[in-house]
Amino acid sequence: MATLPILQHEEKIIQTVDHNPVTVIIGETGSGKSTQLSQILHRRGYSTSGKIAVTQPRRVAAVSVARRVAHELGVQLGEEVGYAIRFEDRTSHNTRIKYLTDGVLLRESLANPELSEYSVIILDEAHERSLNTDILMGLMKRLVKVRNSDLKVLITSATLDGNKVSKFFTDCPVLTIPGKMYPVEILYSKERPSSYIESSLKTALDIHVRDPEGDILIFMTGQDDIEKLVSKLEDKVRALEEGSCMDAIILPLHGSLPPELQVRVFSPPPPNCRRIIVATNIAETSLTVDGVVYVIDSGYVKQRQYNPSAGMYSLDVVQISKVQANQRAGRAGRTRPGKCYRLYPSRVYNDEFLDATVPEIQRSSLAGSVLYLKSLDLPDIDILKFDFLDPPSSESLEDALKQLYLIDAIDENGAITSIGRKMAELPLEPSLSRTLMEANNYGCISEALTVAAMLSAETALLSAPGRSNTEKKRKHQISNLPDGSGLGDHIQLLQIYECWDQNDYDIGWCKDNGLQVRGMLFVRDVRKQLSQIMQKIAKGPLDIRANGKGEEFRRGYRNLRKALCVGYANQLAERKMHHNGYRTLGFQAQVVQVHPSSVLKADDLGKFPDYVVYHELIATPRPYMRNVCSVEMRWVVPVINKLKTLDVYKLSGGVEHVEKETERNLPDLPKKDVEVAAAGDRESRIQAARERFLARKGKK
DNA sequence: GAGATTCGA
Numbered sequence: 001m002a003t004l005p006i007l008q009h010e011e012k013i014i015q016t017v018d019h020n021p022v023t024v025i026i027g028e029t030g031s032g033k034s035t036q037l038s039q040i041l042h043r044r045g046y047s048t049s050g051k052i053a054v055t056q057p058r059r060v061a062a063v064s065v066a067r068r069v070a071h072e073l074g075v076q077l078g079e080e081v082g083y084a085i086r087f088e089d090r091t092s093h094n095t096r097i098k099y100l101t102d103g104v105l106l107r108e109s110l111a112n113p114e115l116s117e118y119s120v121i122i123l124d125e126a127h128e129r130s131l132n133t134d135i136l137m138g139l140m141k142r143l144v145k146v147r148n149s150d151l152k153v154l155i156t157s158a159t160l161d162g163n164k165v166s167k168f169f170t171d172c173p174v175l176t177i178p179g180k181m182y183p184v185e186i187l188y189s190k191e192r193p194s195s196y197i198e199s200s201l202k203t204a205l206d207i208h209v210r211d212p213e214g215d216i217l218i219f220m221t222g223q224d225d226i227e228k229l230v231s232k233l234e235d236k237v238r239a240l241e242e243g244s245c246m247d248a249i250i251l252p253l254h255g256s257l258p259p260e261l262q263v264r265v266f267s268p269p270p271p272n273c274r275r276i277i278v279a280t281n282i283a284e285t286s287l288t289v290d291g292v293v294y295v296i297d298s299g300y301v302k303q304r305q306y307n308p309s310a311g312m313y314s315l316d317v318v319q320i321s322k323v324q325a326n327q328r329a330g331r332a333g334r335t336r337p338g339k340c341y342r343l344y345p346s347r348v349y350n351d352e353f354l355d356a357t358v359p360e361i362q363r364s365s366l367a368g369s370v371l372y373l374k375s376l377d378l379p380d381i382d383i384l385k386f387d388f389l390d391p392p393s394s395e396s397l398e399d400a401l402k403q404l405y406l407i408d409a410i411d412e413n414g415a416i417t418s419i420g421r422k423m424a425e426l427p428l429e430p431s432l433s434r435t436l437m438e439a440n441n442y443g444c445i446s447e448a449l450t451v452a453a454m455l456s457a458e459t460a461l462l463s464a465p466g467r468s469n470t471e472k473k474r475k476h477q478i479s480n481l482p483d484g485s486g487l488g489d490h491i492q493l494l495q496i497y498e499c500w501d502q503n504d505y506d507i508g509w510c511k512d513n514g515l516q517v518r519g520m521l522f523v524r525d526v527r528k529q530l531s532q533i534m535q536k537i538a539k540g541p542l543d544i545r546a547n548g549k550g551e552e553f554r555r556g557y558r559n560l561r562k563a564l565c566v567g568y569a570n571q572l573a574e575r576k577m578h579h580n581g582y583r584t585l586g587f588q589a590q591v592v593q594v595h596p597s598s599v600l601k602a603d604d605l606g607k608f609p610d611y612v613v614y615h616e617l618i619a620t621p622r623p624y625m626r627n628v629c630s631v632e633m634r635w636v637v638p639v640i641n642k643l644k645t646l647d648v649y650k651l652s653g654g655v656e657h658v659e660k661e662t663e664r665n666l667p668d669l670p671k672k673d674v675e676v677a678a679a680g681d682r683e684s685r686i687q688a689a690r691e692r693f694l695a696r697k698g699k700k
Numbered sequence: 701g702a703g704a705t706t707c708g709a
Contacts (some may be wrong), residue, residue: 131708
């Protein structure tokens with residue numbers, strides 16, 4: 001352990017932390033920052049007045065790093081060194097060093113905004129810029145002032161732009177600690193290939209027949225491309241003349257692969273055999289594959305992004321950033337010097353790639369985060385001026401405010417309501433937490449809990465791919481579902497879970513019905529957690545047992561659907577007159593279709609229900625509503641009335657913000673236009689600002 | 701009549 005580079009910098013680190021409330025530490029992979037930093041501070045007495053918290057963006061990382069540190073200190077895990085992740089808290093009153101996911105720390109800060117049990121908070125892997133890390137960075141900036149130098153904050157990262165973060169934390173010091181990496185030779189293509197599958201195929205084969213041993217890791221964008229490339233590689237490798245070169249095994253690697261197939265990449269290849277691993281970006285950060293010497297980088301990644309003006313998500317193939325490209329290349333230099341083949345010219349890398357990946361906070365719906373921040377009740381913070389390292393667009397913040405207003409989480413002035421306060425306690429999207437609140441009044445809390453839990457895990461439910469179990473098939477496979485699923489997907493998800501409940505949570509039942517066991521067990525955990533929180537909020541026992549063909553079933557799930565209509569007030573759609581297309585009822589109407597995977601049934605005339613709520617809009621590339629539920633017009637009316645009262649200006653707290661928007665979004669407008677925009681009344685000012693903003697975006 | 705990169709409370 002004495003060889004870890006970070007230990008040679010111990011004195012320097014301690015000196016800096018002693019004299020500064022915030023320190024940024026840039027430590028390349030292999031520097032030992034995740035395991036050593038906490039131990040150094042512990043050794044030097046920083047854990048006597050409080051605990052040392054170390055956040056991780058991923059649960060597995062929190063657990064495995066905690067385990068290693070406990071081992072290095074020779075203590076039992078859960079004693080001096082422990083961890084906390086969702087559903088699992090392995091800490092005790094003895095714990096001095098606590099590893100946790102950043103989501104858990106955010107939850108803790110809801111109960112105790114000053115996080116007073118900690119004397120040190122280390123935000124690790126900050127360069128990944130997860131939504132939660134970004135919010136924590138904003139909170140830390142405030143907390144070091146409030147806690148008046150009895151808190152030390154360290155931001156650590158592999159490749160984060162240290163100067164930017166340092167500037168954010170009022171010019172705090174930046175320490176750089178070298179890593180232990182082998183050199184990686186970068187080879188660029190002369191031009192972008194017309195097909196990166198073909199190009200990867202050719203490059204991989206060239207390496208295989210020509211270069212010495214060492215595994216090949218190929219980065220592709222998704223499951224489809226991976227499967228295509230894997231089968232082509234298998235054909236080509238099989239066709240190679242026997243004995244002309246070593247053997248090769250081809251392994252796909254992506255998130256929807258069942259765990260037992262995923263772990264194959266951790267077993268070393270047999271002698272005289274090369275592994276060719278074809279992976280998504282899961283191999284960029286989440287999984288580390290040993291033995292990789294050659295990396296082939298397509299230069300693309302799939303990214304989910306949210307469009308706040310349409311309220312719609314899309315999954316797009318986009319160019320990676322320089323940070324990602326370097327991360328990928330680094331995967332070749334972990335055990336010895338390696339090579340990285342970039343399937344794009346250096347010009348593309350230099351001129352087209354962004355320096356860093358667009359942070360998640362600028363790509364997601366912010367309703368949940370805004371509600372969370374509002375519920376913290378920080379006296380000195382106005383949410384629209386919350387100090388983010390990279391602020392989200394004001395459009396996105398306004399979208400969040402509108403959503404929250406429509407579901408009664410904030411009032412017309414943007415202040416959090418008592419309902420909103422309770423909603424923030426629940427680890428759910430606001431639409432679902434609002435549904436739970438309402439269901440509690442209507443006596444269908446048990447059903448609503450199940451729906452919320454099922455939707456939290458929906459993608460995890462599908463059976464493993466490759467066994468031709470498509471979603472549609474799944475829906476038809478479930479045997480003996482009571483009638484009623486024609487009302488929509490929410491109801492069917494409910495019935496699936498209740499069926500499982502009646503089968504005593506039997507694992508075999510899941511397998512027989514094409515459901516992922518892991519996913520269903522997760523649903524059960526989530527449901528239990530939500531039940532506990534709801535009981536706390538309701539200040540009394542609730543009937544939360546799953547109850548199959550109970551009252552709700554007999555009444556056509558009317559109460560549940562009514563509750564959903566309130567929770568999804570922002571996600572309503574009305575069927576168009578003469579066909580089965582829908583128009584969303586929001587601030588901006590969209591024409592959308594029911595997703596083909598839906599179980600929603602048409603009536604005898606072939607018509608869908610007049611009104612539905614949807615869980616999500618997804619552009620793929622046509623706009624679809626995914627997971628819909630039939631509702632009744634008279635439940636919709638109050639929502640439409642509320643929509644009319646919506647005043648973004650008031651919600652976002654006044655003129656100042658509108659000016660800020662003008663300033664931030666329209667820096668290159670001719671001065672005259674800004675003056676015109678500023679001269680009108682406030683509505684037309686907002687409108688003018690928005691139009692110009694959109695026009696400018698369109699041009700880009 | 702489509703198609704799930706990846707994390708997380």
